[in-house]
Amino acid sequence: xxxxxxxxxxxxxxxxxxxxxxxxxxxxxxxxxxxxxxxxxxxxxxxxxxxxxxxxxxxxxxxxxxxxxxxxxxxxxxxxxxxxxxxxxxxxxxxxxxxxxxxxxxxxxxxxxxxxxxxxxxxxxxxxxxxxxxxxxxxxxxxxxxxxxxxxxxxxxxxxxxxxxxxxxxxxxxxxxxxxxxxxxxxxxxxxxxxxxxxxxxxxxxxxxxxxxxxxxxxxxxxxxxxxxxxxxxxxxxxxxxxxxxxxxxxxxxxxxxxxxxxxxxxxxxxxxxxxxxxxxxxxxxxxxxxxxxxxxxxxxxxxxxxxxxxxxxxxxxxxxxxxxxxxxxxxxxxxxxxxxxxxxxxxxxxxxxxxxxxxxxxxxxxxxxxxxxxxxxxxxxxxxxxxxxxxxxxxxxxxxxxxxxxxxxxxxxxxxxxxxxxxxxxxxxxxxxxxxxxxxxxxxxxxxxxxxxxxxxxxxxxxxxxxxxxxxxxxxxxxxxxxxxxxxxxxxxxxxxxxxxxxxxxxxxxxxxxxxxxxxxxxxxx
RNA sequence: GGCCCCGUAGCUCAACUGGCAGAGCAGUUGACUCUUAAUCAAUUGGUUACAGGUUCGAGUCCUGUCGGGGUCACCA
Numbered sequence: 001x002x003x004x005x006x007x008x009x010x011x012x013x014x015x016x017x018x019x020x021x022x023x024x025x026x027x028x029x030x031x032x033x034x035x036x037x038x039x040x041x042x043x044x045x046x047x048x049x050x051x052x053x054x055x056x057x058x059x060x061x062x063x064x065x066x067x068x069x070x071x072x073x074x075x076x077x078x079x080x081x082x083x084x085x086x087x088x089x090x091x092x093x094x095x096x097x098x099x100x101x102x103x104x105x106x107x108x109x110x111x112x113x114x115x116x117x118x119x120x121x122x123x124x125x126x127x128x129x130x131x132x133x134x135x136x137x138x139x140x141x142x143x144x145x146x147x148x149x150x151x152x153x154x155x156x157x158x159x160x161x162x163x164x165x166x167x168x169x170x171x172x173x174x175x176x177x178x179x180x181x182x183x184x185x186x187x188x189x190x191x192x193x194x195x196x197x198x199x200x201x202x203x204x205x206x207x208x209x210x211x212x213x214x215x216x217x218x219x220x221x222x223x224x225x226x227x228x229x230x231x232x233x234x235x236x237x238x239x240x241x242x243x244x245x246x247x248x249x250x251x252x253x254x255x256x257x258x259x260x261x262x263x264x265x266x267x268x269x270x271x272x273x274x275x276x277x278x279x280x281x282x283x284x285x286x287x288x289x290x291x292x293x294x295x296x297x298x299x300x301x302x303x304x305x306x307x308x309x310x311x312x313x314x315x316x317x318x319x320x321x322x323x324x325x326x327x328x329x330x331x332x333x334x335x336x337x338x339x340x341x342x343x344x345x346x347x348x349x350x351x352x353x354x355x356x357x358x359x360x361x362x363x364x365x366x367x368x369x370x371x372x373x374x375x376x377x378x379x380x381x382x383x384x385x386x387x388x389x390x391x392x393x394x395x396x397x398x399x400x401x402x403x404x405x406x407x408x409x410x411x412x413x414x415x416x417x418x419x420x421x422x423x424x425x426x427x428x429x430x431x432x433x434x435x436x437x438x439x440x441x442x443x444x445x446x447x448x449x450x451x452x453x454x455x456x457x458x459x460x461x462x463x464x465x466x467x468x469x470x471x472x473x474x475x476x477x478x479x480x481x482x483x484x485x486x487x488x489x490x491x492x493x494x495x496x497x498x499x500x501x502x503x504x505x506x507x508x509x510x511x512x513x514x515x516x517x518x519x520x521x522x523x524x525x526x527x
Numbered sequence: 528g529g530c531c532c533c534g535u536a537g538c539u540c541a542a543c544u545g546g547c548a549g550a551g552c553a554g555u556u557g558a559c560u561c562u563u564a565a566u567c568a569a570u571u572g573g574u575u576a577c578a579g580g581u582u583c584g585a586g587u588c589c590u591g592u593c594g595g596g597g598u599c600a601c602c603a
Contacts, residue, residue: 093559144561169564187595
């Protein structure tokens with residue numbers, strides 16, 4: 001908070017004032033009761049939000065330490081101070097069983113009036129609620145029911161929760177927490193992700209796995225001598241992909257800027273500068289519709305590899321995903337939406353033209369123009385968007401007829417030139433470029449090509465885009481003069497690669513919606 | 528943006544063709560010294576997303592708005 005800035009304190013509303021102020025929180029009955037408990041604690045000289053914690057063990061550490069010496073008469077008892085959030089309470093008169101949850105897991109606490117006095121038992125029952133953070137000290141032991149637990153000698157409040165967690169009850173069976181009537185409404189789960197995470201352990205698992213995936217990718221790239229770099233998110237000219245950008249504005253410079261739609265053009269400038277292998281993992285922003293596989297901001301890995309071509313990039317892609325699988329799930333195969341997917345190299349490699357002919361009966365080689373291809377598609381009763389370029393028609397064929405059925409790892413290669421303005425043409429066939437896309441689980445997850453490093457050809461491609469795309473087509477690539485200047489200094493032959501990390505995470509976590517693998521997915525604002 | 532579905536207690540869900548808005552869990556009160564979805568008894572809690580309309584009567588039917596989900600378009 002900056003000095004001098006205005007801080008607005010929420011005001012507690014009661015009685016007739018309820019609902020008349022737009023500034024204060026509106027407390028529910030349940031919250032009112034807990035606010036009263038806070039006052040009660042303070043009245044008894046207990047601070048409900050103390051500064052310091054004296055944790056000695058996490059839940060898992062305490063149980064492990066206990067089990068290591070359990071049954072050994074000579075060994076010292078395990079004394080532990082634990083901290084965590086109250087997740088269950090089972091008071092039985094003058095004893096209480098409760099579970100707290102910490103970052104590692106759950107552990108049971110056992111309170112007995114004989115040890116801590118009826119006063120403390122009563123305080124716990126009166127003023128402590130599910131969701132509160134507490135600290136408890138005592139000795140580890142095993143209950144008659146067989147659960148390693150903490151026999152509490154003292155406890156204190158660490159942070160009182162005002163709002164109850166949106167969960168009813170949990171059951172632990174064989175170490176797995178089974179949720180009974182927990183927070184399920186997707187809207188609330190995404191808008192209040194903190195509550196979702198607090199209550200749904202399997203959601204936390206998804207994001208741990210996501211972190212493991214990103215970690216594995218960093219490790220793989222670093223191990224293969226790729227230099228991690230950071231390039232601008234705010235760009236005066238956007239490029240590197242066919243997408244609409246977000247526009248923002250720099251006040252002092254009086255300049256409009258775009259949020260990047262890809263890293264490509266900046267990373268390739270670095271190859272001009274002499275780095276041979278560079279990569280970046282970061283956020284792209286695309287001003288487009290949202291869907292189960294599109295979020296306005298998403299995470300990508302891009303790398304550029306000097307002296308390699310798209311065939312070598314295909315090989316590296318196979319190794320990379322096998323490595324990620326090994327690191328993250330310890331095996332090469334996993335289930336995605338009921339399909340068994342195996343990431344063992346090699347992937348199926350099939351030429352785009354051949355697979356399109358097999359599936360649709362249309363040989364794109366026989367249709368050199370958009371008109372001809374559109375006619376062939378119409379003859380098969382396929383929908384054809386008026387004004388689409390040949391490349392866009394082919395793209396539609398891929399999306400509608402190939403992609404959904406590409407469940408097992410598959411590379412489609414050799415793409416039409418006009419939707420690949422940054423890829424190098426095939427020797428002897430200028431209408432086809434050395435480009436491939438990788439598919440998994442019916443989704444495209446990566447895109448790569450032998451990068452175009454001929455500055456004159458690149459300039460021609462930019463001009464082609466300008467000619468073939470209508471002035472108001474927002475996907476039209478703007479001419480990037482500075483990028484062309486960079487290419488004129490000479491860029492080594494190289495293979496480039498881009499992969500969506502969100503979609504990869506969907507696959508590894510068996511999630512159908514991208515919102516399940518993004519902590520705070522974009523939602524329309526309320527009102 | 529088009530079309531379809533949805534929005535009821537803190538959470539999960541009921542409420543037949545329009546007829547007194549309910550349950551489980553959570554909460555509150557009480558009982559209970561090895562429970563673990565603890566149990567038992569009692570009990571609080573609602574502008575049925577919002578704004579209109581039709582009707583003697585609307586959670587239910589109609590119109591609009593807001594939000595979500597799905598799908599198509601767009602798009603990786």
